[in-house]
Amino acid sequence: xxxxxxxxxxxxxxxxxxxxxxxxxxxxxxxxxxxxxxxxxxxxxxxxxxxxxxxxxxxxxxxxxxxxxxxxxxxxxxxxxxxxxxxxxxxxxxxxxxxxxxxxxxxxxxxxxxxxxxxxxxxxxxxxxxxxxxxxxxxxxxxxxxxxxxxxxxxxxxxxxxxxxxxxxxxxxxxxxxxxxxxxxxxxxxxxxxxxxxxxxxxxxxxxxxxxxxxxxxxxxxxxxxxxxxxxxxxxxxxxxxxxxxxxxxxxxxxxxxxxxxxxxxxxxxxxxxxxxxxxxxxxxxxxxxxxxxxxxxxxxxxxxxxxxxxxxxxxxxxxxxxxxxxxxxxxxxxxxxxxxxxxxxxxxxxxxxxxxxxxxxxxxxxxxxxxxxxxxxxxxxxxxxxxxxxxxxxxxxxxxxxxxxxxxxxxxxxxxxxxxxxxxxxxxxxxxxxxxxxxxxxxxxxxxxxxxxxxxxxxxxxxxxxxxxxx
Numbered sequence: 001x002x003x004x005x006x007x008x009x010x011x012x013x014x015x016x017x018x019x020x021x022x023x024x025x026x027x028x029x030x031x032x033x034x035x036x037x038x039x040x041x042x043x044x045x046x047x048x049x050x051x052x053x054x055x056x057x058x059x060x061x062x063x064x065x066x067x068x069x070x071x072x073x074x075x076x077x078x079x080x081x082x083x084x085x086x087x088x089x090x091x092x093x094x095x096x097x098x099x100x101x102x103x104x105x106x107x108x109x110x111x112x113x114x115x116x117x118x119x120x121x122x123x124x125x126x127x128x129x130x131x132x133x134x135x136x137x138x139x140x141x142x143x144x145x146x147x148x149x150x151x152x153x154x155x156x157x158x159x160x161x162x163x164x165x166x167x168x169x170x171x172x173x174x175x176x177x178x179x180x181x182x183x184x185x186x187x188x189x190x191x192x193x194x195x196x197x198x199x200x201x202x203x204x205x206x207x208x209x210x211x212x213x214x215x216x217x218x219x220x221x222x223x224x225x226x227x228x229x230x231x232x233x234x235x236x237x238x239x240x241x242x243x244x245x246x247x248x249x250x251x252x253x254x255x256x257x258x259x260x261x262x263x264x265x266x267x268x269x270x271x272x273x274x275x276x277x278x279x280x281x282x283x284x285x286x287x288x289x290x291x292x293x294x295x296x297x298x299x300x301x302x303x304x305x306x307x308x309x310x311x312x313x314x315x316x317x318x319x320x321x322x323x324x325x326x327x328x329x330x331x332x333x334x335x336x337x338x339x340x341x342x343x344x345x346x347x348x349x350x351x352x353x354x355x356x357x358x359x360x361x362x363x364x365x366x367x368x369x370x371x372x373x374x375x376x377x378x379x380x381x382x383x384x385x386x387x388x389x390x391x392x393x394x395x396x397x398x399x400x401x402x403x404x405x406x407x408x409x410x411x412x413x414x415x416x417x418x419x420x421x422x423x424x425x426x427x428x429x430x431x432x433x434x435x436x437x438x439x440x441x442x443x444x445x446x447x448x449x450x451x452x453x454x455x456x457x458x459x460x461x462x463x464x465x466x467x468x469x470x471x472x
Contacts, residue, residue, distance in 0.1 A: 026041065026049070027050070028050045029051050030051075032055045035057045039059075040061070040063070045065040045092060046065050046071070047074070048061050049075045055081050056081050056083075057082075057083045058083070059084075061074050072092055072093075072111075073094070074096045077100070078105075079101045081103055083100045083103075083105045084105070084107070085098045085107045086108045089112075092113060094119070094120045096109050097124070100126045102126065102128045103129045105129075105159075106131070106133070109122050111138075112139070114140045118139035118152065119153070120139050120152070121153065121155070124158075129162050130162040131161070131163055131164075132165070133166075134167070135155050135169075137153040138170045139153055140171055140172070142172075142195055143235070143237075146196060151172015152174075153169040154175045154176070163181075163183070163220070164186045166187070166188045168189070169191045170192045171193035173193045173195075174191040174214045175215045175216070176189050176216045178218045180218075180219075182220065183223045183224070185222070185226075186224075186226045186227075187229075190229070191216065193232075193234075194233070195234055195271075197246050212248060212249050214233060214267075216251075218254050219254070221255075224259055227256065227264075229254065229267075232268050233248060233250060233268070233281060234247045242276070245271030245272060245281070247269050248271075248284075248320065250269050251286070252288075255289045258291055258292045261294065262296045264299070265286050266300045267286065268301070269281035269283060279305060280320070281303075282301070282305060283317065284302065286324045286326075287325045288325075288327075289327045290329075292328065292330045295330070295332065296332075297337075298335070300337070301324065301337075302339075305342045319343045322340070322361075324337050325346070326347075327347075328348075328355075330352045331353050332354045333353070333356075334357070335350060335358075336358045336359070338361070344362075346373075350379045351379070351380045352379065352384070354383045355384045358387045361390050373391075373400070374400070375388045377406075379412075381408055381410045381412070382411065384410070384411070386415075386416075388416045389418070391418070391419045401418040401428075403430075403432075404431070404433070406435070409440070411439050412435045412439075414444075416443075418446045418447075428455075429446040429455075431455075431456045432458070433467075435458075436460070437460065437465065438463040439463050440465045441467070444456050444470075446471045454471040
């Protein structure tokens with residue numbers, strides 16, 4: 001109790017208390033044998049506490065401060081054997097806490113703050129055997145002129161079992177949470193944010209939920225599940241007298257229940273300069289839920305838009321947003337989703353074995369207008385395959401492609417491709433395919449000109465059915 005009280009008192013010390021004389025504070029208590037703790041603190045305003053109970057525990061903490069009002073805080077508790085924690089903090093405004101219980105746990109945390117008002121926050125909890133967590137945070141301004149930037153990097157990792165988590169955050173406005181329960185789970189999160197768009201751009205003010213931030217959550221329950229999340233957003237500038245395009249935020253959630261599931265999420269909300277036009281990045285939102293074993297989900301979201309239209313801020317935000325949901329329950333299901341340039345919504349549900357769904361949605365980069373691609377795919381059974389490709393020509397387009405595919409049975413195949421013409425002002429493609437049975441196949445191709453709408457409905461009940469529809 002006395003040890004925990006001393007630890008709490010040291011970590012609670014504020015930077016203001018040491019701003020005048022730049023003090024360094026360190027507390028170390030080790031109980032057991034062969035414990036090793038090495039602490040290096042330079043220039044003051046560094047607070048560090050270490051408690052090790054057991055044997056072969058090791059803590060290496062390096063803190064470099066020196067700026068009044070900016071403090072490095074580090075706290076480490078290790079109980080067990082063969083635990084290792086190595087923490088490096090530089091320039092202040094860094095906070096780190098590590099709690100390890102079990103055998104052969106390892107934590108490596110590196111934090112660098114380059115902002116007077118920025119902050120890096122990291123927390124790690126490891127309970128079990130052979131856990132490893134590596135967190136790297138670098139806080140920096142989006143550009144050389146924005147010296148008052150207040151972005152934060154926040155990371156929390158909790159591991160119960162033998163799992164590995166690797167987190168890299170660069171810039172500001174990066175938020176990450178990882179929860180791993182089981183053995184052999186692997187989670188990699190890379191976040192890069194260098195945009196001036198802040199969280200103040202919220203829905204109440206007519207903005208978006210994710211604004212210019214990167215947000216990621218990974219939950220793994222089982223064994224040998226893999227999740228790799230990459231999020232990037234940045235502003236683009238055409239020079240002193242050129243156009244400027246803001247980056248937009250990314251949000252991702254991945255849940256895995258079972259063994260051997262894989263999810264790869266790539267989101268890019270970076271702005272772009274196209275000639276004399278600035279094209280903002282798209283808001284990207286992805287949710288992936290996998291239950292079973294050896295399911296695979298690949299989600300890629302990005303692109304740009306030069307403007308949006310809509311009667312309400314919500315509609316305008318939707319025209320700038322790529323939204324995807326993938327739910328897989330069973331074994332060896334695969335879903336590939338690609339969304340580009342905003343105004344894309346997609347949902348895939350797969351239950352059974354060896355189902356494959358590939359969805360590609362694309363609007364042209366010169367503005368989303370009121371164009372919207374919507375796709376819903378639901379597969380229940382054995383070896384179903386659905387491929388949907390939708391494209392709307394923008395600008396000058398007010399068209400919307402809508403596709404619904406539902407397959408129940410085995411060996412069903414649906415291929416649907418919908419495209420509006422380059423000058424389509426109100427071209428609507430609508431396609432619905434519903435198949436129940438065995439060996440059904442439906443191929444639908446629709447292409448519109450100006451003011452032309454194609455509609456197709458296909459329903460097949462039985463076995464060995466085939467339908468081919470082509471509309472231009």
